[in-house]
Amino acid sequence: GAGVSQSPSNKVTEKGKDVELRCDPISGHTALYWYRQSLGQGLEFLIYFQGNSAPDKSGLPSDRFSAERTGGSVSTLTIQRTQQEDSAVYLCASSLYGVSYNEQFFGPGTRLTVL
């Protein structure tokens, strides 16, 4: 029974480079969430997957952000042409089903620093 895992744990990149963040949810969890935690904005919701489908992508901060999920399991969050304001901790969470009264289990996060 491993928990939610994320990789890398830390990522330092130069402005303008692309980065890919990975999330492995708890086995059997159908719902997966991406959140961002930054000093200025606190915790904010980015995107939700039910299975491989993301019904609403409007929470993504800009069109430089994209996310996908394959096989109902692993998800990747890609940030293209990174900017300094993208520096934050990116958190992934999963829950058994995609209903709001299910407990969400959080991963340890990926700390992204854009120089």
Added chain:
Amino acid sequence: KNEVEQSPQNLTAQEGEFITINCSYSVGISALHWLQQHPGGGIVSLFMLSSGKKKHGRLIATINIQEKHSSLHITASHPRDSAVYICAVTAGSGGGADGLTFGKGTHLIIQP
């Protein structure tokens, strides 16, 4: 969009004191979550509730749906309880697509 307000923002107390952290929200919800984050650590779910009261060890969470208010209580506080406590809510539709909307957190320090 729901607005989630927590108080106090910062709280320092002595070991053994009874702690109360408050959370209020602006529109109807289907569930309210209390989360804990230790310095440099990950986020752990403490409670999820949609009505009434839940208790786990020294932690108690209550919610009043009519008043749109929840409280987290810690009895016999201990230095290891020092952490940021975050209130979060999910939308009234019951679906997961809105994710969690978070309060700004309460930074709690328990001094020995």
